[in-house]
Amino acid sequence: MYQKILIPTDGSPMSTAAAQAGVAFAKKIGAQVVGLFVAPEYQYPIYVDMIPPNFPTEEEHKDSLRKAGDNYLGEIRKSAEEAGLAFSGSTVFSDATAKEIIKAAEQNGCDLIFMGSHGRSGWGQLLLGSVTTKVLSTCKTPVLVYRTQEQPAKT
Secondary structure, three states, rough: OEEEEEEOOOOOOOHHHHHHHHHHHHHHHHOOEEEEEEEOOOOOOOOOOOOOOOOOOOOHHHHHHHHHHHHHHHHHHHHHHHOOOEEEEEEEEEOOOOHHHHHHHHHHHEEEEEEEOOOOOOOOHHOOOHHHHHHHHHHHOEEEEEEEOOOOOOO
């Protein structure tokens, strides 16, 4: 069946719940887990002549998001290790999250992407969950979408 599963996270409670479900699924089938956090690129302030003194530098931005990524991926790592599964993870910087998820699956030899969806419908579906939709519509790797119907409690 599946031997290596990519589990992307954005650190939100919904994404964390999906990641935990992904690790549980990986344990059932004995698959390796690859975690991914796609951090947004640095955005220079526009329409200003001078960068405000309290605005973070590009390096401060990257350092901060690397730490956040380490925390988010650390939760997946801990769950994978407790389940006795091999784990690797990375943080990448991009504003094209769906493309980076697909690229990571290919580069890591993943044969499944396990990712969350908020389970919204109507206008909420159009406005949110676009990353999952983009991955589903452009990826050749199978995608298992974990739909959370309720907001998980913050941990």
